[in-house]
Amino acid sequence: xxxxxxxxxxxxxxxxxxxxxxxxxxxxxxxxxxxxxxxxxxxxxxxxxxxxxxxxxxxxxxxxxxxxxxxxxxxxxxxxxxxxxxxxxxxxxxxxxxxxxxxxxxxxxxxxxxxxxxxxxxxxxxxxxxxxxxxxxxxxxxxxxxxxxxxxxxxxxxxxxxxxxxxxxxxxxxxxxxxxxxxxxxxxxxxxxxxxxxxxxxxxxxxxxxxxxxxxxxxxxxxxxxxxxxxxxxxxxxxxxxxxxxxxxxxxxxxxxxxxxxxxxxxxxxxxxxxxxxxxxxxxxxxxxxxxxxxxxxxxxxxxxxxxxxxxxxxxxxxxxxxxxxxxxxxxxxxxxxxxxxxx
Amino acid sequence: xxxxxxxxxxxxxxxxxxxxxxxxxxxxxxxxxxxxxxxxxxxxxxxxxxxxxxxxxxxxxxxxxxxxxxxxxxxxxxxxxxxxxxxxxxxxxxxxxxxxxxxxxxxxxxxxxxxxxxxxxxxxxxxxxxxxxxxxxxxxxxxxxxxxxxxxxxxxxxxxxxxxxxxxxxxxxxxxxxxxxxxxxxxxxxxxxxxxxxxxxxxxxxxxxxxxxxxxxxxxxxxxxxxxxxxxxxxxxxxxxxxxxxxxxxxxxxxxxxxxxxxxxxxxxxxxxxxxxxxxxxxxxxxxxxxxxxxxxxxxxxxxxxxxxxxxxxxxxxxxxxxxxxxxxxxxxxxxxxxxxxxxxxxxxxxxxxxxxxxxxxxxxxxxxxxxxxxxxxxxxxxxxxxxxxxxxxxxxxxxxxxxxxxxxxxxxxxxxxxxxxxxxxxxxxxxxxxxxxxxxxxxxxxxxxxxxxxxxxxxxxxxxxxxxxxxxxxxxxxxxxxxxxxxxxxxxxxxxxxxxxxxxxx
Numbered sequence: 136x137x138x139x140x141x142x143x144x145x146x147x148x149x150x151x152x153x154x155x156x157x158x159x160x161x162x163x164x165x166x167x168x169x170x171x172x173x174x175x176x177x178x179x180x181x182x183x184x185x186x187x188x189x190x191x192x193x194x195x196x197x198x199x200x201x202x203x204x205x206x207x208x209x210x211x212x213x214x215x216x217x218x219x220x221x222x223x224x225x226x227x228x229x230x231x232x233x234x235x236x237x238x239x240x241x242x243x244x245x246x247x248x249x250x251x252x253x254x255x256x257x258x259x260x261x262x263x264x265x266x267x268x269x270x271x272x273x274x275x276x277x278x279x280x281x282x283x284x285x286x287x288x289x290x291x292x293x294x295x296x297x298x299x300x301x302x303x304x305x306x307x308x309x310x311x312x313x314x315x316x317x318x319x320x321x322x323x324x325x326x327x328x329x330x331x332x333x334x335x336x337x338x339x340x341x342x343x344x345x346x347x348x349x350x351x352x353x354x355x356x357x358x359x360x361x362x363x364x365x366x367x368x369x370x371x372x373x374x375x376x377x378x379x380x381x382x383x384x385x386x387x388x389x390x391x392x393x394x395x396x397x398x399x400x401x402x403x404x405x406x407x408x409x410x411x412x413x414x415x416x417x418x419x420x421x422x423x424x425x426x427x428x429x430x431x432x433x434x435x436x437x438x439x440x441x442x443x444x445x446x447x448x449x450x451x452x453x454x455x456x457x458x459x460x461x462x463x464x465x466x467x468x469x470x471x472x473x474x475x476x477x478x479x
Numbered sequence: 480x481x482x483x484x485x486x487x488x489x490x491x492x493x494x495x496x497x498x499x500x501x502x503x504x505x506x507x508x509x510x511x512x513x514x515x516x517x518x519x520x521x522x523x524x525x526x527x528x529x530x531x532x533x534x535x536x537x538x539x540x541x542x543x544x545x546x547x548x549x550x551x552x553x554x555x556x557x558x559x560x561x562x563x564x565x566x567x568x569x570x571x572x573x574x575x576x577x578x579x580x581x582x583x584x585x586x587x588x589x590x591x592x593x594x595x596x597x598x599x600x601x602x603x604x605x606x607x608x609x610x611x612x613x614x615x616x617x618x619x620x621x622x623x624x625x626x627x628x629x630x631x632x633x634x635x636x637x638x639x640x641x642x643x644x645x646x647x648x649x650x651x652x653x654x655x656x657x658x659x660x661x662x663x664x665x666x667x668x669x670x671x672x673x674x675x676x677x678x679x680x681x682x683x684x685x686x687x688x689x690x691x692x693x694x695x696x697x698x699x700x701x702x703x704x705x706x707x708x709x710x711x712x713x714x715x716x717x718x719x720x721x722x723x724x725x726x727x728x729x730x731x732x733x734x735x736x737x738x739x740x741x742x743x744x745x746x747x748x749x750x751x752x753x754x755x756x757x758x759x760x761x762x763x764x765x766x767x768x769x770x771x772x773x774x775x776x777x778x779x780x781x782x783x784x785x786x787x788x789x790x791x792x793x794x795x796x797x798x799x800x801x802x803x804x805x806x807x808x809x810x811x812x813x814x815x816x817x818x819x820x821x822x823x824x825x826x827x828x829x830x831x832x833x834x835x836x837x838x839x840x841x842x843x844x845x846x847x848x849x850x851x852x853x854x855x856x857x858x859x860x861x862x863x864x865x866x867x868x869x870x871x872x873x874x875x876x877x878x879x880x881x882x883x884x885x886x887x888x889x890x891x892x893x894x895x896x897x898x899x900x901x902x903x904x905x906x907x908x909x910x911x912x913x914x915x916x917x918x919x920x921x922x923x924x925x926x927x928x929x930x931x932x933x934x935x936x937x938x939x940x941x942x943x944x945x946x947x948x949x950x951x952x953x954x955x956x957x958x959x960x961x962x963x964x965x966x967x968x969x970x971x972x973x974x975x976x977x978x979x980x981x982x983x984x985x986x
Contacts, residue, residue: 196827239823256602261825268607268821272950275647279950283943290942294935317949320649377891380958383947384898387940391905394935402928404918417912421905424852428845428901435841439834446894 148408152467159464163358166365173368181364184373187273189266190236193246194220195259199231204249211245213237216373221438232441239263274324276379278316280360281331283383285309287390288338288353295397296346305338348401351468352393355460359389362460363453372449377442381449388425388454392418392461400469407473411466418461426454483983491976494968495872498879507591510570511544512536514589519635522583527574529584534570549586557581593882597889597957598656599826600834604665607644607822609652615816617643620651623815627653627669630811634668634803647949652821654953665823672817673808674759677782679735679768680752685728688812692728693778695806696721702806704798705783712787714794718802719783722809729778737774756782758808782809838893842900846870849904857911861984866907869977873903876968877961891957898958899965902940906933906974914981922985926978937970 174180185192190213201217209215212235220230235242239261243254254261264272289309293302312334316327342350360382367374396414404410433447512534518525535543539556543549556563557580565576576582598605608627609615615623620643628641636657644654657665675687685691696702702720709715724732739750748770756764764784784805786798846867854863877896881888913929914922940962947959 194827256604256825256827258827260827261823263820263823265819265821271646271648271650275950276955278647279946282946286942286945287939290935290939294938313946317647317649324648376954377894377958380891380894380947380955383943383958384894384901386943387898387936388901388905390939391902391936394939395909395932398928398932398935409918413912413916417908420852420856420912421908424849424904424908425901427852428849428904431848432841432845432897435837435844439837440890442890443838443894 148411152470155463156467159358159460162362162459166361169365170361170368173365181368182371182373183269183273184375184378185234185236185262185269186264186376187269187276187374188236189264189269190214190234191239191242191264192232192234192262193242193254193259194230194232194261195246195250195254196230197250197258198228201231204231204233208233208245208249212242218441226438229439236266238265271324272376274328276376278324278328278331280379280382280386281328281335282313283386284353284357285312285331285335285338287356287386288335288342288349291352291390291394292342292346292349294394295348295352295401296342298345301341301345305341308334308338347472348397348469351465351472352390352397354468355393355457355465356386356389358460358464359385359453359456362456363449366452366456367449372445375442375445378445378449381446381453384446384450385453385457388422388450389457389460392421392457393465395421396461396465397469400473407470411470415462415466419458422454422458422461426451429454483979485976485979487975487979491872491972494876494879494972498876498882501879501882502592502594502875504590504593506534507589510534510589511542512570512589513543513546513549513586515569516585516587519583523576523578523580524574524582524584527576528572529567529569529574529582530571534589535567535586536570537568539566540568546586546588553581594878595882595885595887596835597887597892598658598824599890600888601658602826603656603658604825605657605823606655606665606669606820607652608655608669608818608820609650610816611819613816615651617645617651619815620653624653626811626814627655630668630673630807630814631655631657633810634807636668644953645949646953647946666820667804668807669818669820671804671808672759672814673811674757674813675805675808676757678755678757679739682735684732684735684754685724686812687809689810690727690812691725692809693723693725695723695809697806702802704795704802707791707794707798710787713789714791715785715787716791716794716798717783717785718798719781720802720806721779721781724778724780726776726778729776732772732780733774733776736768736772739768739773741770741773756784758805763805842897846900853904853908853911859984862911862981865977865980865984866904869907869973869980870900870903873899873965873969873973876972877965880964880968881961886960887957888961889957891955892961895958895961895965898962899969902936902966903969903973906936906969907977909933910974910978910981914978914985922982926982929978930974933970933974937966940966 170180201219205215205217212233214236216234218232218234219228220232221228233246237245243261247254252258286309289305292305296302312322312327312331315330316322316324322330339350339353342353363382363385395418396411399410399414400407402410405413429447429450433444433451436443436447515529515531515533515535517531518529535549537543538549538552541548541552543552556565560579562577562579565578565582567574567576567582610623624641624643628639631639631641639655639657642654644652646652655665655669673687677684677686697720703718705717705719707714707716736750739752741748742751750768750770750773752768753765754768755762756766766783782805784798784801786794786796786801788794788797850863850867853866854860857863874896877899880886881892886892909932910926910929913925913932916925916928919925919928944959944963947955
């Protein structure tokens, strides 16, 4: 049965694969413009929580009305944000988390006066981040992601690229910024951010000239991250420092399927479409198992851990976009490349 | 199916055995008794030789098996104010205490595993500290770490770790983590520079630290709360303790007091100037100097101060705390820099226990559902069972390594374990699929191909995790390190063994 299906599939995909690229291209363009507008309105590329802006978060293990506290304290505590915590099994309220950009001592005092009892380590948890530290964390995590991306690109080129000299060149380019910044300390973090971003762009141009498959992998991973970030912003999810971990995990998962695909397509066994289809079967199993596992974990953790909920939400969104970007963006770009190479 | 026990499979088995040995705390299974988690310094228990880590077996000949056994017995025993004899039998010998107070120790069940959970799960206080207004070099931070740990130890805080923390921006900070103390204790000890000066008529006689202070009296004879009484703020209590000056400081004291005149008052004869005590340039107390001390080279002097509160009990506690603080800074001297706390987290242990349980439930259900998909896709029960077995063995090895290197598992590490399991699943699917790839004839070639893909994915993940080790003052290091350990164990130990098992299933 499969053998009859495949030729039809072939024809259909052969005809439309370039056109299919319009879907991710449109989404990417939309995400980029949304992020641009978001930036011009908020002066930032994401909603940040207090671990990245600075502020205080206090969790009280007490049955308190969210709305009541909101009404009573929103005039006293800046940017007040309140969340309830439930028991996983009984669904009983176990506590309430109060986040504000006001500083630690002030918040504790206001809360103690309001509640009429002292906050101790038995009845509450307390977290305070100074605003300078929050900003510094944010910049560092941004830089960590750009470096992660650059290093990942270099490894991908080592896997699929051929030219030794170019391998040396991109590696050198890739490590200049970390060396100048981290070892010799001659760059400020802002300069390092700009510099490493420029290096990333230069490397992408080199990939375009010398090894399109590597470029296709990186574009897919990049599209995953941007689309996820845009949707996270649209949903109004606040990013925490631990939440940023999810984006690094996403780079890893996104590249897994892309490497599988590229590896199989560049080996010449069977027809091009057979190779694509076999990768699709394996890759979809990979992504679906992860997606289902994360989705279930998300449902379970959402009642008791804000941090893990954020991580899983981002991963679920990201893996969803990864299906699109691996099987349309990456496949079509690769197919285009292999076909044009065969014609020459 | 014929599985040959190849050296790869044996390697995995050996790693698993070692991991289990490193995770399980055999003491917890074979020893009867409870663990002494901490002993208050300078208490009777401490003086008699009870120490953290000893296992308490019996009290007054009564066997202690659970914490309830212990607390019930002790609560019943110390009702009156009289001194009583208590015989405590531990695995390191017998200790006899005479006291009117219950032994000042904290006990817990002997843990069954060596796993240590991080502060955000187990509860505790964590502060990120930096020097105010200046950037410190790594050497200066090293010095500061020593001074700060010394101060916390002298103050008597147990279970404290003070570590330098370098981040991506090159900021040198200090991370202080304490299992027990409250944020207030910590804030006081860190935010006070603790510059102690004793002056007479604005001339410094001696300062805190070992140059001028030979020793500070801290036992019941040499340090005490003397008197409490009503005051303008409610109640006020006075404390005093003895200090032994160094020879140098004693000579200075003699030279300065020699110049002073003697004033006669109805309460006695005192010198014309007082001894003023300053902490961080703030006057905390002024003491009258007795006539007999004029011009005397004396090393023994007495320092006093007071504490107040709305009720007498509060005043007593404040006085005790102030005395403790003052003793601490006299011994340790001033911190070399003014410090500020840039991050302070105090996590209550209340939620921690449930948390770990919930995460285990979530992880288990997620693992089962992912394997159901594999069962559905391959219609092969053995393969799906193998996937679960190998993923679980990977978790065991990660935890084993964590115990071995004393890694604290925090929330970020748990995310790391999840990332590892996800990657492990992906890789195993690649191995299963490649092993059935009919376009390559030799099974060996198929596995070679699978490993090319897995190695590629491993290397990309590895390099993209590296920057996270240094970003964010090491708070995300748990994620980066755990994931790196996990994926490395996967690629070099479990995946090769898995492929040998799959070989057996396929052939």
